[in-house]
Amino acid sequence: MKLLLSICLCFISISFALDTLSPSKTLRDNGQTLVSTGDAFELGFFSPFDSKNRYIGIWFKNIPQKTVVWVANKNSPLTDDSGVLSINSTGNIFIHGNQSAMAIWSSNSSASNPILQLLNTGNLVLKDGADDGSYAWQSFDHPCDTLLPGMKLGWNLMTKQNWFLTSWKSLQDPASGDFTYKIDPLGLPQISLRKGSQIEFRSGTWDGVRFGGETLLRENPVFNPIFVFNTSYIFYSFENIDSSVISRFVVNQSGLIEHLTWSDRGEWVNIANMQKDECDMYGHCGPYGICNINKSPVCQCPTGFTPKVPKDWNVMDWAGGCIKKTPLNCGENEGFQKFSRLKLPDSSQLRKNGTVLSLKECKAACLRDCSCVAYAVTDASGCVVWFGALIDIREYNEFGQDLYIRMATSDLESNNNDRRTVVIVSVSVVFGVVLVASVCSFFIWKRTSRISKAQQLGVNNLSLDYNSSAAEEDQALPLFDVYAIATATNNFSFTNKIGEGGFGPVYKGVLPTGQQVAVKRLSKESGQGLKEFKNEVVLISKLQHRNLVRLLGCCIHGEDKMLVYEYMANRSLDLYIFNQTRGTALDWGKRLDIILGIARGLLYLHRDSRLRIIHRDLKASNILLDSEMNPKISDFGLARTFGGDQTEAKTSRVIGTYGYMSPEYAIDGLFSIKSDVFSFGVLVLEILSGQKNRGFYHPDHDYNLLGHAWKLWNEGRIMEVMDALMEKPVPKSEILRSIQVGLLCVQQQPEDRPTMPSVIMMLDGENDSLLQPKQPGFYTERYLTEAESSSTGKKPQTTNEITITKLQGR
Numbered sequence: 001m002k003l004l005l006s007i008c009l010c011f012i013s014i015s016f017a018l019d020t021l022s023p024s025k026t027l028r029d030n031g032q033t034l035v036s037t038g039d040a041f042e043l044g045f046f047s048p049f050d051s052k053n054r055y056i057g058i059w060f061k062n063i064p065q066k067t068v069v070w071v072a073n074k075n076s077p078l079t080d081d082s083g084v085l086s087i088n089s090t091g092n093i094f095i096h097g098n099q100s101a102m103a104i105w106s107s108n109s110s111a112s113n114p115i116l117q118l119l120n121t122g123n124l125v126l127k128d129g130a131d132d133g134s135y136a137w138q139s140f141d142h143p144c145d146t147l148l149p150g151m152k153l154g155w156n157l158m159t160k161q162n163w164f165l166t167s168w169k170s171l172q173d174p175a176s177g178d179f180t181y182k183i184d185p186l187g188l189p190q191i192s193l194r195k196g197s198q199i200e201f202r203s204g205t206w207d208g209v210r211f212g213g214e215t216l217l218r219e220n221p222v223f224n225p226i227f228v229f230n231t232s233y234i235f236y237s238f239e240n241i242d243s244s245v246i247s248r249f250v251v252n253q254s255g256l257i258e259h260l261t262w263s264d265r266g267e268w269v270n271i272a273n274m275q276k277d278e279c280d281m282y283g284h285c286g287p288y289g290i291c292n293i294n295k296s297p298v299c300q301c302p303t304g305f306t307p308k309v310p311k312d313w314n315v316m317d318w319a320g321g322c323i324k325k326t327p328l329n330c331g332e333n334e335g336f337q338k339f340s341r342l343k344l345p346d347s348s349q350l351r352k353n354g355t356v357l358s359l360k361e362c363k364a365a366c367l368r369d370c371s372c373v374a375y376a377v378t379d380a381s382g383c384v385v386w387f388g389a390l391i392d393i394r395e396y397n398e399f400g401q402d403l404y405i406r407m408a409t410s411d412l413e414s415n416n417n418d419r420r421t422v423v424i425v426s427v428s429v430v431f432g433v434v435l436v437a438s439v440c441s442f443f444i445w446k447r448t449s450r451i452s453k454a455q456q457l458g459v460n461n462l463s464l465d466y467n468s469s470a471a472e473e474d475q476a477l478p479l480f481d482v483y484a485i486a487t488a489t490n491n492f493s494f495t496n497k498i499g500e501g502g503f504g505p506v507y508k509g510v511l512p513t514g515q516q517v518a519v520k521r522l523s524k525e526s527g528q529g530l531k532e533f534k535n536e537v538v539l540i541s542k543l544q545h546r547n548l549v550r551l552l553g554c555c556i557h558g559e560d561k562m563l564v565y566e567y568m569a570n571r572s573l574d575l576y577i578f579n580q581t582r583g584t585a586l587d588w589g590k591r592l593d594i595i596l597g598i599a600r601g602l603l604y605l606h607r608d609s610r611l612r613i614i615h616r617d618l619k620a621s622n623i624l625l626d627s628e629m630n631p632k633i634s635d636f637g638l639a640r641t642f643g644g645d646q647t648e649a650k651t652s653r654v655i656g657t658y659g660y661m662s663p664e665y666a667i668d669g670l671f672s673i674k675s676d677v678f679s680f681g682v683l684v685l686e687i688l689s690g691q692k693n694r695g696f697y698h699p700d701h702d703y704n705l706l707g708h709a710w711k712l713w714n715e716g717r718i719m720e721v722m723d724a725l726m727e728k729p730v731p732k733s734e735i736l737r738s739i740q741v742g743l744l745c746v747q748q749q750p751e752d753r754p755t756m757p758s759v760i761m762m763l764d765g766e767n768d769s770l771l772q773p774k775q776p777g778f779y780t781e782r783y784l785t786e787a788e789s790s791s792t793g794k795k796p797q798t799t800n801e802i803t804i805t806k807l808q809g810r
C-alpha cells in the first residue's frame, strides 16, 4: 500500500516537471508547477510578499529572488490552497477553488485540440493542435506590470488589441493598481504613464525616428529597443542582446518605469529610468512653458511669450504657464518662431496631414487655420499641426525635434537679415579676439580660409601644416568623402549610433578597408559652429599621445561637419563607473591605470605638447576606452590653446559641464590649467566612488560627491567613499593616496591645486608625504540636478558671441 502511494506520488511529480497541461490533467496548489523547456520560467501557485492569498503566476525559474512577471487571477485571489488550474476540451482555461463549481478566473478562449504550454520566453500559450505557430490564447496578450523580451506595448490596429502595463496595487497585492503605461495611438504615438486618468509622464512623441529626445530607445549594451509604427501595428518591444542576460521592463507600484537587469551579485539593477528629473513631470511648466533641466529656473517662457501670472511664476509656481505677448487675431502680421531640440508637446490636440511633407506647405496649412497654434514636420507622419495650448514641452541641449510656434511678427526673435548681421559681427569679433589672445590665432585663421577653400574646390586633402616655420612637420589630414562616411555608417542609422557627444551624435562606421571608426556628426544647431570645429580639427590633429583619442580625418559637406576618429571598442568611462553591472569589470588596479592614463594625457596637453592646451570639458563621458580599457581623452571642441607664458584667460561664454567646472571658471569665467586639474580631481573621486558628483544623493546631507568625500575625510572615514563594486581586499594605502590626490585637485583655490606633473608624481608614490587638502570648491549643489551634457551659460547666444570680447590674456 505504502509502495503504491509513493509510486503514485512519484508519478504525479514527474507528470508536472513538464511544460504542458492537457485537458485531462490539472495543476494543484501543492507544489506542482510547469517549468519551461530551457528552465527559464516556472508557472504555479504563489503568495506575494507578506500575503496569504494564492495566485497563479509565472516567475523566473533560475534566480533566487522570486520575481513574478505575470499573474492570471490577479483581481480574484484564492484564500486557501484549494486552487486548481485546468483547461477543458474546448480550450477554456480555468482556475477553480475547492468549494465552488464557479471558476474564479477563466481565459474565455477556445481551441479544438488544446494544449497549454509554458514557453521558455515566459509566454503561457494555448496551442490549437495545429502547429502553425499561432496561439488560441497567450499570456503575452494580457500583460500585467512587466514587459519581457518579445512582449509588446501598444496596439494591433487591425484587431484593436491594446497591450499595456498596469502596476500592482502594492507589493502584497497584484490587483490592478493606479498606474497604467499605454501608447496613445492618436496624433503622433506617445507613451503615457497615467495615474487614474491623469497623465503623469509622457515619453514624447514618435516622429518616425525617435521619441522626443528620451531614453526609451537609446542604444545600450543590454537590450535592443524596438519600435514599430505602420498601418497594422504601433508597439514598443525589446530583445536582450545576450540571451543569457535576464532583463525586464516594469511599472512599479509607485509609478516608476524602469528597465531592470539581474546582476551577478544577486539583485535587480535598474539600467534605465524613464522619469529622471522634474522636467519629466507632465506639464511641469504649464501651458506653453518650456522645461530645460540645465537652466535655472528650469521653466522658461518661449520667445514671444510671457508668464501668465508673473507673481506665481516668480515664486516658481509654474502651473499657469505662459501666454503670448501679443495676442493673435488671425491677421496678416503673423509668423512662426522655430524652436529646436524639443520634446514636442502633448499630441492629443494634434492633427496629422501625412500628405504634406515640406515645411513650407505645412506652414501654409497651419496659417490657413486660425486655431492652429504650431506645426512640425516629422519623418513618420509628415506635417502635424497643434490646436489648443501646447503642453509638456521639454528642451534638450543636444538633440530633439523642431517645433514652429505661431506668433505676431513683432514678437519673432529676429528676421533673417538681422541674424546675418549678428553672425558676421560676432565672427569677426571672435577672430579679432583670438588674434590678440593667442599666438596661434594667425594659423587658425589661415586654416579657416584653407578649409573653406578646400570646400569650394572639393579638394581631397586638407593640409594641416601648423606653422610655416615648422614645415617639416606638415601633415595632410584626410578629408573623407561624405558618401563614403554615409555608407560606412549605414546612412547614419540609429543602430550605428553609439552615443551623443557634446555637439551631436556619434556613429560607428566601417570603412571599405575594414577599419572601424567613430564618426562624430556635428548637429547643425549645436553650439559648435565652424569655429569650434576648426578648433578641434587643428588642435587634435597635432596631438599624438597614447592617452588622447586619434583623429583620422574630417568631412565637410555643406553645413554638415563630421570628425572621423579611431573607434574605441569600450566606448566611454561613464558607462562603466556609473553602472552597477559593468562597474564590476573595473577592479582597483584597472581604475588606478585609468586615473594614471588620464593624468598622463592631461599632462601632455598642459605641458608636453607644443602648445599649452586647456581642455575645459574633462568629464567621464569624454574619456574613451579602447579594447584594453586604456583611457583616451576626447572631445576637444572647447579646448583652448595658451601661448608661451600665458597661464590664465577669461571668458564670459562659460561652456562646460556642471559638476566638473571649477568655481573660478563657472563663476568668473576664468580658466587655466588649474581648472582642468579641478575637473580631473572630480573625475578621480568619481572613478573611486562609482558615483557622479552632480546628482550625488545622500540621505543625511545635501552635499555633492566632493562635499561627501570632504566630510568623510574630516571624520576619518574616507575609505567609505569607495565604490562597493571593487573587489576586496584593496590596497588601502594606494587608495588613500589617490583619494588625497583627488581632494587636493578639487581645492577651492586654484593656487592650492597641484599641477599635473606633481599629480603624477604623487600618484606614482614618489612623494611620500602629501599635503593635507583644504576645503573643496563647490561642495554643495542642492537644487541642481544631474546634467549629462555640456551646458552653456544662461545668457542668450548672440550676447555670448559678442561679449567674448572680454577674453583677455593676463
Ligand SMILES: *[C@@H]1O[C@H](CO)[C@@H](O)[C@H](O)[C@H]1NC(C)=O
Residues within 6 Å of the ligand: 080, 081, 082, 098, 099
Ligand atoms: C477540498 O475538498 C476536499 C473534498 O471536499 C476536502 O477533503 C479537502 O479538505 C478540501 N481542501 C481544501 C484545501 O479545502
Ligand SMILES: *[C@@H]1O[C@H](CO)[C@@H](O)[C@H](O)[C@H]1NC(C)=O
Residues within 6 Å of the ligand: 088, 089, 090, 091, 092
Ligand atoms: C469549456 O468551457 C466553456 C466556458 O465555460 C464552455 O462554454 C464550454 O462548453 C466548455 N467545454 C466543455 C467541453 O465543457
Ligand SMILES: *[C@@H]1O[C@H](CO)[C@@H](O)[C@H](O)[C@H]1NC(C)=O
Residues within 6 Å of the ligand: 106, 107, 108
Ligand atoms: C472572461 O469573461 C468573463 C465574463 O465575461 C470576464 O469577467 C472575465 O474577465 C474574462 N476573462 C478574461 C481573462 O478576460
Ligand SMILES: *[C@@H]1O[C@H](CO)[C@@H](O)[C@H](O)[C@H]1NC(C)=O
Residues within 6 Å of the ligand: 228, 229, 230, 231, 232, 233
Ligand atoms: C508592420 O510591422 C510588423 C512588425 O514589424 C510587420 O510584421 C508587418 O508586416 C508590418 N505591416 C505593414 C503593413 O507594413
Ligand SMILES: *[C@@H]1O[C@H](CO)[C@@H](O)[C@H](O)[C@H]1NC(C)=O
Residues within 6 Å of the ligand: 171, 252, 253, 254, 255, 256, 258, 270
Ligand atoms: C519603485 O521603484 C523605486 C526605484 O527602484 C523604488 O525606490 C520604490 O520603492 C519602488 N516602489 C515600490 C512601491 O516598490
Ligand SMILES: *[C@@H]1O[C@H](CO)[C@@H](O)[C@H](O)[C@H]1NC(C)=O
Residues within 6 Å of the ligand: 352, 353, 355, 356, 361, 365
Ligand atoms: C493636408 O494639406 C493639404 C494641402 O495643404 C490640404 O489640401 C488637405 O486638405 C490637408 N488634409 C488634411 C487631412 O488636413
